[in-house]
Amino acid sequence: MSRRRTIALFRRVAQEIRRDRPSIALLFIAPIVITGLVTFILREGQTPQVDAVIVNMAATPGSVYTSALTTALEAEGATVTTAPDVVTAESMVADHTATVVIVLPAGLGQRGAPTITVITNGMDPSGEGSQVAAASKALVSVASSITGITPPTIVHETVYGTPSSDPITNFAPALVAFFAYFFVYILTGVSFLRERTGGTLERLMATPVTRGEIVGGYTLGFGVFAMIQVALIMTWVLGTIRVPSIGPIPEFSVGLGISVAGNPLLAYVVVILAAMGAVSLGIFLSTFARTELQVIQFIPIVIVPQFLLSGVLFPVATLPELLQPLSFVMPLSYAVDGLRQVFIRGADLSVTALQVDLLVLTGFAILFAVVASRTIRRDVA
């Protein structure tokens, strides 16, 4: 492998990216906007308003419940009305004049545990979870005040310390890994495809350059941009720079200020390893594409499954048994896990789980590089 040629390739790739403004924007601005947006949504998201309708079918014992429930619900900021029957109450929920119906059954107050029905609209399952939760919370407090038994207070801790109340802490590492992987893949794929379709690859293959030198040059070129990109994202995600209020603009802070338990440099290494693999993946997949649009069309096939199966959104352990093995062959799984190890657990190099992640990521990067270089000499149509 000639150092000169690899470096010449690296310089050329870097020059091309530098002059490609939209790609630079994609690399550097998009991840910042998106992580910022996700953080904002998770942190500042509204708890949905609860507008309860109580249907009392239990006469007098029900009235006691109704007034106790009303007090409990209103204490939590909900509005409460009553309806004479379930049909009326349901039509209110259907019309969006109420969000949840609580039906007190006829047998309430007699022996045995009563069954209380809670009805929601059914159009937004995740949002309605909080409606049901609000109703049960009020019902538990009513039951305890009527029976005189105080329910226990539950405190949640984790082995790595008290869980952060910041909802983004668990999500941020996954996002960082995903962006580095995703953008590097798209840019390499498109840029290598241009090499194939623009006739320059044919020309390049007519020089004494080796396939390894080409993959090496590309990996260095995109690797450098990935390193800058990841450094930027990490600074943005972990940092907090306060900007004092100017006139009517209130004080705000730049940077998401997400807390990291471990060494950010270690997290950096994890992401860079993943990005190196993405370069080769881009080169490899460009073999199967004829146009730049087709590189984009691989996203639902190659990138989205990784997003779904690598623990970015759903923990790997909660995946159906059938799909779990798939998550083990996806590089992004190890990047996401590695980052969580560092961010949340505060893992250092002595932690086996992190060692495994780093090792597997290195393995993937090497494997993809070999596969990518194999595909390069394929006849260009």
Place this chain on the structure above:
Amino acid sequence: MPTDAMSPGGGAPAIRAVGLAKRFGLIRAVDDVTFDLVSGRIYGLLGPNGSGKTTLIRLLAGLTHATAGHAEVLGATMPSRTTLERIGYMTQSDGVYPALSVEENARFFASMYGVSADGAVEESLALVELADRRRSLTGTLSGGQRRRLSLACAVIHRPPVLFLDEPTVGVDPLLRVQFWSYFRSLADGGATIVVSSHVMDEADRCDELLFVRAGKIIARGSSRELRDRAGTTDLEQAFLRFAGDAEAAR
């Protein structure tokens, strides 16, 4: 066919095709081609669109696998990576990087061939009269200017074997004359040059022509010889005559 043409140095042929064939599915792009080409001469591959000129050049340069037969360049069986150092290939498409400047393109290909001297880059750019456009982005050049840059990148390492796939397409007449006199000077210096073209009036500048039709070499000789053999003064007529003979011989 005169495959016994004398090389000035008298040694082995610079380029050799032995039963060379390439099929794409049912298409026989190159069909059992055998020839020897000696150094110091300019050979013209002449044939209509799709006759297999580009594929033949790609086979000779070792850029695609032959279905049958093999090619040798400077004594090495292709593909041979080390031999590529001594081959220049100007592709039919420009094959230069639009986002790089003229000079950056030239420097890049120079490094690929392991040429480090700045002189080589300067000389090549001067040759194609692009020295004053060195800082322009290649994407902003005119079609003919890009063609010229493409030539500069193909000869930057002064290769003894040069494949030129339709080098003068889009190049103005004045510069075309300069290109050909440059090719001639390279040949006089001992280089073997294979030029593909379907412009018949350029054919007279080649030492020898190879008529290509449907993947086969249907005739070989100097422009004068071929016209004489066909009994016509027009090369195009000669081509058609040989094509007709080849058809009849099937």
